[in-house]
Amino acid sequence: MDSDDAPFDPARHLRYWQRCMRTLLPHQYTAADSTRMMLGCFCVAATDVLTQVSDQSILTAHDRETFREWVLACQHPGGGFVGGPTHTYSRAVYAGFDFDRGLPETGAPGEANIAATLFAMQLLALLAHSDDKNGEPIEKQRECAFFGVDRDSTLRWLQQLQRPDGSFGEYVAYVPDVQTLGGRRKVVGGGADMRYCYIAAMIRWMLGGGGHTGVLDIDVYALVQHIRQGQTYDGGFAESSTHESHAGYAFCAIAALELLGRSADGDPTSSLSSLDLFTRGIADMTALLRWLVARAFLYSPKSEDDSNVEWQESMVTEVTTMETCGDTPLLACNGRCNKHADSCYTWWTVATLSILERRGYGLGGGSEMNRDDWLAKRRFLLGKMQHHIGGFSKVPGGPPDVYHAYLSMAALASQNEATLKTFDSAMCVSKETVRTIEAARHGLLREVGEAGERRRADLLSLGAACWGKKAYSEA
Template identity: 70%
Template sequence: MSTDTPQPQPADALDNSRHLRYWQRCLRTLLPHQYTANDSTRMMLGCFCVAAFDVLKGVIPPSDRTAFRSWVLACQHPGGGFVGGPTHAYPGSVYAGYDFGEKKVETGAPGEANIAATLFALQLLALLSTSTEQSEGEGGGKRSEDPREGAFLGVNRNATLRWLRRLQREDGSFGEYVADVPDPKAPGGRRPVVGGGADMRYCYIASMIRWMLGGGPHSDVPDIKVDALVRYMHRGQTYDGGFAESSTHESHAGYAFCAIAALEMLSRPAEGDPTSSGDDLFARGIADRPALLRWLGARTFLYRPEIEEDDDAEWQESIVTEVTPSDICSGSPLLGFNGRCNKHADSCYTWWTVASLAILERHGYGLGEEDSAWPAKRRFLLEKMQHHIGGFSKIPGGPPDIYHAYLSLAALASQGESSLKTFDPATCISQDTVQTIEAARRGLLRGLGEGGQKRRADLLELGKACWKKTAAVKA
């Protein structure tokens, strides 16, 4: 028997096995009671858990993948889109007699699919696809198409794209959901209302759903108003160069990422190089690109524990935000990020900032120089945010949580961390999953061509089965 004892890993090493154990606990056991308030966003929590497994090169057993896919499809709304969890829509029988296409109400309010849950559901279906799934055709014969084309089996593409268009307001922005409210003057006594805020998050999510499902001017479903959306985002850039939730609000790194990524997704080709489109929406969607780059660069500051970890010292942070080359080259500095002026370092802000810069860089609008400070930024995540039980925390010394743990992995992967999968910053998932989405879209669109109508009808029937009383789908 060997007497060698495992050597502790350096503080700045990414411990993949520890993180996989953390995500295994999140995925297969009850979450801490603090997540109770997140019941309506269970689709997001599930997506981050499975996406983290993917990025860490973990393996989810086929039986679990099948069960998870059934859970996701059980959350599909018959009027288009997905809900945040299986308890957030009415039973299937309630929708009998409701014509979502004509908006004729016969049974009251239809329940509410929401835009964020729809994005996470589609990503989950792609993440849960396997290389062997749907590889056999009728009679046990092999199908000729890419087996990943079955990833979106059961998704009602046309209904979801029509529903997405209803979420867009006249000013170009997108809401979170569509609800029917009483109105004596409206036909049938009710009228649809777009609910939720108007901000960059929904703009980004809408552009993602459109790209994933193959929406656009070439589609058989009416497209969203792209020009109005670009104009809306253009108005969201603030006086300091950043992007805000919407016009006149405070700039925020998360909203900057959403605007930048949305502009890429709106002109992104269906497959292949994301920069190969000839339509440069960055020129129209960003009023002042140099100011935006300066603002993103200013989000980095020299982390000083004696200030950052003192709850009463937040006001002092403004005096330590300047980083000079001598700071980076001397000693072992830690460089953190804040997403807003005069705020503490937060692990998710690392993602929002480095991903924004990565997207701009590959479109030729970056800072034009190699980020020699990345090792110091990486050490900040791994030494201060990486938790001893796995996962990453929001702030130094805090507990890990699903949101910050995944976005910290995303930040590391987007910068080429060797033990993680190649990552696509605009979609916030691995490049492998992006390719699965591209194949899944081909699978949906295959039903639109010659000889594909029956196959398309079969796919839609699979989705509808999730809402029948006799459906053998359990969440």
């Protein structure tokens, strides 16, 4: 590693995330109140990635129990989770609701949304185990991570979010329509956003969708076809082939294909590898790789002659190769053509390329060139985006924020930063958390099939022992 690289200080970053969890966030976050589940997930996931196996977690047993109660309080009786406890009523209010028919016609039942559901599930996995939890083995605690989650209702709700064209929306709602029998019709809210497709694939994999019960699975092939139609003329991905390509959408498309082909208990698509799905879902792999590489450019600090320019950008092309960039080049990334750098785009591009490379779609040119490329990007993140109080900023010289701080750290972890836990790029959490998700899914599936009632009773007892809360026996 080059001697002039700015160091990554895990202790400083851990203090930053501890402040985010323990104190009020700055007033600029007020507008994000409806996405409180996301903020909480990023904070807890960041401390997980920063805490090595031998280190003591900053989360106490009481923290885990309290946070877990908060997450489960956001579960919607109709399936899924809401963004915060103020977005749903107490369970007693829903006693007369028919969520399949959208009744009653008056009153707001509260709406679960797909993003909050994902972050809630990940939070439950992140909160699953603690070395001082009543002496229970960690594996037993992991198996109870999804205890209290209504798997079938969530999978039924997820299936309703898919449109006929294969895309996914954010939530289900009923709106007045005089031309429809009953005067109301069901609509899937939210745009045809590639992020929702990725999140749907994540939730499905986490809950083992597609097997074990009579719950209808999503239409996997329609989703793959929708992803394929999102590739644009320049090789990137967008909401559709007629929209502007975006690095975030490219990641969501590739990670969704990876997860749809990732084996899970009872998953009927397990016979299809990710390579098969990549072939079905990506029309032009060469163009995609070329477009992803083109997101990187040379960063040059502002000089005295550039008073009206925030920072200089220079595309790295076949003419401007890494060999001609000097001894310590800085490589930044943008998400769209002719846009400024943003720290999160380093994550979107690096993570996408790493998923493709693991599946055999490498860039070629030798590992040493790829290593130099990553070191230049790492140098930019740590030297220009890392903040002195911890965290990472969106742009050079800006303040740190929860979103960009976590994704910048995710980029470092995905490239095996020495002081961070190993990372699962497709799931955007540590591999240890992914193992917890797999164990938690197994715990849920133990309730299915013959002797399911007895297994459920066993799991209830195990959950009460792990969490010390008899209230979960009624969940």
